[in-house]
Amino acid sequence: MGSSQKRVWVPGPIIIGAGPSGLAAAACLAELGVPSTVLEKSSCVASLWRHRTYDRLKLHLPKRFCELPLMGFPAGFPKYPTKHQFVAYMESYAAAFGIAPRFGAEVVRAERDAAAGAWRVTTRLAAAGPGPGAEEEEEELVSRWVVVATGENAEPVGAEVISGIERFAGRVVHTSAYKTGAEFSGQKVLVVGCGNSGMEVSLDLCRHNAKPSMVVRNSVHVLPREMLGMSTFGVAMALLKWLPVRVVDRLLLAAAHMILGDTGRLGLRRPKTGPIELKNLTGKTPVLDVGALDQIKSGNITVVGGVKEIMKGGAKFVDGREEKYDAIILATGYKSNVPSWLKDADEHFTKEGIPKTPFPSGWKGDKGLYCVGFTRRGLLGTSSDAVNIANDIYRQWTELSDHSTPLHHLFDFKV
Template identity: 55%
Template sequence: MHFKTSSLSLSLSLPTHINFKHINILFSTSSFHSLCSSTTFPKEKHTHTHTHTHPTPPLPPLMMHNTSCLNIPPMVQPFDNHDYSFLSRRCIWVNGPVIVGAGPSGLAVGSCLKEQGAPFIILERANCIASLWQNRTYDRLKLHLPKQFCQLPNFPFPDGFPEYPSKYQFISYLESYAKHFGINPQFNETVQSAKYDETFGLWRVKTISTSSSNPGEVEYICRWLVVATGENAEKVVPEFEGLDEFGGRVMHACDYRSGESFHGKRVLVVGCGNSGMEVSLDLCNHNASPSMVVRSSVHVLPRELLGKSTFELAVLLMKWFSIGVVDKMLLILARLILGNLEKYGLKRPSIGPLQLKNTAGKTPVLDIGALKKIRSGEIKVVPGIKRFFNGGVELVNGDSFEIDSVVLATGYRSNVPSWLKENDFFSGDGIPKNPFPNGWKGKAGLYAVGFTRRGLSGASFDAISVAHDIAKSWKEETKQKKKSVAARHRRCISHF
């Protein structure tokens, strides 16, 4: 759209799906400013000419006041009695989707959009990609599944990587992935809220930037929003009676790195999932004495069956059999290899491991050595916690014993409900209401990647679908033409 006013000519980039008859509403003094912020502006009179055959709206006062960046004098002087501190805030129009999260899911969407030629921006609250992997995982962690089930779209793992890459190898792979596709997220940008503006048909994503070079509040305006923060954005810390009185060291598994600092200590590990099992094993390997709390039933499977990874075997069997039949096969094989685990305090759920994963998102434990330590008594399995006291813990069965430290392997959850102002697509627990494979697309340009409960392979599947759908709409709406920047100033910036 082209405006001409006296000696200044401006081109303004707008989403093409907005009808021209709505332009006057969009650029009326109050409406335009309500889109970019809640600040109100004084109404001013302007004279202008236009070259468009349609009626041309008045140039927003916001743009007319911020002409210093164009090296021209302001055409309208601000009133002396008004506060113009709002001009220091930034409002950025994104000619493409905003992707929230620079983990594997966000990177996968970005690479697929790059392949489609569609622009985008990735917002990441941390100062690096894959912050969960880099900052909140223990040192001994390896991928639980073979690498062919964990690679992202259009970029295989290096041939020299082992079948189960370490966390450091996986981080290296992700960094190479971002570099290969030229993905450069906006780091240190924490999303405070994202809300769909029905008046304009646009998403408003408000962030707090903690970047030392450009701190402050930023609002991104976009046509499409991709939620790629995943299922494990925030740690889960249950409340326990007396934990404040315990007096010993307490940490979540996301802060645990290795058992080196726990040498000779009595450690209570709360949780018996993959993290709880591996932390307990690592503590044993560093000569600590772990007790692992098993409050509910859990599926424990060998990592490999019949010379193949258990996951690979399950995928192969599901080509011919139903999920219920495959579950029974896996449990029979696991019983033959691992024996009866109930006598060690590990009771199996009534629902099979694959069905439980699909319905409740609870991942079966793939044993990499913890069971051997449990059988030998080096890892002690205990029931649920009743309360903590100074220097010890009391269990629900009445037993009490002294401990030095507590590691909470109590899992993670989605943080989507805390910032996304939307109730139709996501459920209260921050997971899309529609199960895989139909949980990637919502309404009004809202998408989700990384919530399939199927790990990295599920995230890759959704990333391809999301990128294809957005790129198709983007090409139709923009006709693959970049819009020129209308006015660059301190508060509103056109961003491509």
């Protein structure tokens, strides 16, 4: 297969990713009159929400904590919108701000050109023409600014985390490909992971007459989604305006014990560090219970310890027990893919692809590099990043007398 490349200067920033983070940044820039070019390797906005989430998914937090800048959810949406409603909101959001991403544009390389004072972003486009001889087209976009908006959840973390899983004879699926427990009715299913996804998938399996066992390797905070009809997250945010984190953590844990009981007796040991402090330190989100705990108490969800290895017909656990299973679901989360395409990423990102500078200052790198959606603070963190990025780029934009480019003499451009 051959390849061809063209080079294009774009006057505003290049935003990589058309999920909530990329759309928020583009909208904030548009509001200030700064154009942007949004690149997205899939064929739609919010592709992770559309294609990599299970059918029963709803927002874990009330909608007022999940709105993007400048535009709220429709008034008729419920307190906890479904995934389909969230995707519809994303589509309406893009339309409202005139955001038209370049779909099918996979970024394979982004690097700073010091001599030109600009960023070169190489995208791989869909092959032109049918058949194996079709030419693969690449395009190099050049801009003063690059906004990394691929986020913390770009790629699934999968089978590589479990020894021997290649030997398993049954079905293995990551939660990114899981849709409904109806596909596993009557089966014994091992769910690897006990975060919000692991808990919800286990609950969904129960409701479709499957028999899930949920792997809990480490300690985990489980909190009720609501306390006395109020969002637990909302209560925590209100208390944090007046009280230290550790005091708020003690109050949340006391309330959780009253509502949920002693989760340690169910095999769900709590960390020594409180839920908010732990979130701030490590990014580990507490589980907000939406019904799984009752299923654990009733025995419909079995809590098991760490897996030592997977065998052809089941699993061997660290305590020496062996169990047979028909299927394995990996609720093992996602990871950033930034190091795979951003050259010299280690100057601003860790080897895991997370900004080295912690929230709230991690949104800005050096020499025109920005990132949004890496705060580990959900859509509230995304909104904060997007506003900061737009204001910073706008300040530079207004200082430039010529928004087209002073760099034509360095490149052969198609403008």
